[in-house]
Amino acid sequence: DAGVTQSPTHLIKTRGQQVTLRCSPKSGHDTVSWYQQALGQGPQFIFQYYEEEERQRGNFPDRFSGHQFPNYSSELNVNALLLGDSALYLCASSPLTGNAGRRAFFGQGTRLTVV
Amino acid sequence: AQSVTQLDSHVSVSEGTPVLLRCNYSSSYSPSLFWYVQHPNKGLQLLLKYTSAATLVKGINGFEAEFKKSETSFHLTKPSAHMSDAAEYFCVVSDRGGNTPLVFGKGTRLSVIA
Numbered sequence: 184d185a186g187v188t189q190s191p192t193h194l195i196k197t198r199g200q201q202v203t204l205r206c207s208p209k210s211g212h213d214t215v216s217w218y219q220q221a222l223g224q225g226p227q228f229i230f231q232y233y234e235e236e237e238r239q240r241g242n243f244p245d246r247f248s249g250h251q252f253p254n255y256s257s258e259l260n261v262n263a264l265l266l267g268d269s270a271l272y273l274c275a276s277s278p279l280t281g282n283a284g285r286r287a288f289f290g291q292g293t294r295l296t297v298v
Numbered sequence: 299a300q301s302v303t304q305l306d307s308h309v310s311v312s313e314g315t316p317v318l319l320r321c322n323y324s325s326s327y328s329p330s331l332f333w334y335v336q337h338p339n340k341g342l343q344l345l346l347k348y349t350s351a352a353t354l355v356k357g358i359n360g361f362e363a364e365f366k367k368s369e370t371s372f373h374l375t376k377p378s379a380h381m382s383d384a385a386e387y388f389c390v391v392s393d394r395g396g397n398t399p400l401v402f403g404k405g406t407r408l409s410v411i412a
Contacts, residue, residue, distance in 0.1 A: 187341075216399060225388050225402030226342070239399060273342065275400075287400060289334075289342040 185210065187276050187290035195296045196264050204259040204293045208276030214238075215257040216287065217249065220271040232257050261295075269297045300325045300391045304403035312411045317361075317376040319406045321389030324370065331372045332390040332400070333363055342388070348372065359383070384410045 188207045196202050208215050214233045218226035228241035232251035251257045255276075261268055271294050275287040305320040323329060333345040346357025353365040363374045372389060389403040 218400075218402075223405075225404045226400075227402070228399035231399060241399065275342075286344055286347065291341040 187274055187288050189272075189274050189290035189293050191293060192291065193294045193296075195298060197298055198264055198266060200264050201260065201262045202264060202295060204261075204272050204274075204295070205256065206259070206274030206276075206290060207256045208274075209288045212276035212278050212288070213255050214277050215251060215255065216275045216277070217257070217259045218273040218275065219243070220273060220292070222270070226273055229259070264297045266297050269295060271295075300329065300393070300401045302389050302391050302401055302403035304387075304389050304406050306406050307404065308407045308409065310409040310411060311379045313381055314378050317374070317379045317383065317408065319374040319387050319389075319408065321372045321374065321403060322370050323372060323389070323391045325391055325393070327393045329391050329393065331363075331365060332392075333357065333361070333372075333374050334388045334390055334402075336386045336388065336405075338385075345374070345387075379408075379410045381410050381412065384408055 186209050190205045216231040217229040219229055220226040229243050229247055230240040231238050235251045246262045248260045271292040273292045274290045277287045301324045303322045311317055331348040334342045335345050336342050345361050346355045348355045348365045356362045361376045363372050365372055386405045386407050388405050390400045392398045392400050
């Protein structure tokens, strides 16, 4: 059973460009959340997708957008990249239903460097 | 609003000695609390979680944590450190109900000296 897979693992982009990161959730999971982890910091919540809609959003600008597909996989898009967008982007999947404190499984992340 | 404070940014211990990583939380609701570990160039791995059952929670690799509501603390301990425990540790809080986002602390880097 594959866990959460993210692609690509590393990416270098130029300021002003656009980037798309991809995530396939763990089998049986229907909810995908994205987090940004800047160097030396804890991950910060970007947004969460369920049933192909954005359900919750953290304190990130509209340059950050996403999508969820019918197979539950998800994309994170960032437009007009800034140097400060350089970070490790983590995808987490979880089942929406189930008991409290359900476990979120994390992917290995995509390391984005903006130059 | 929820928040987590990890009281030490860096902890250094000798191999075979106890580990204590401190965490205080703030939550308006009954929280779920977690500890995650992140090894270099690897994803986040769940060590343990507290939801509402026993206040002393046992996790993987000999780690455990105790939920103390009166102190709003959820400190992580291990009786004897191993070299492989060297990593970044994150204390995390979320609301118990619903699929609410995880709120991470800033992390504590654990170094283990031979």
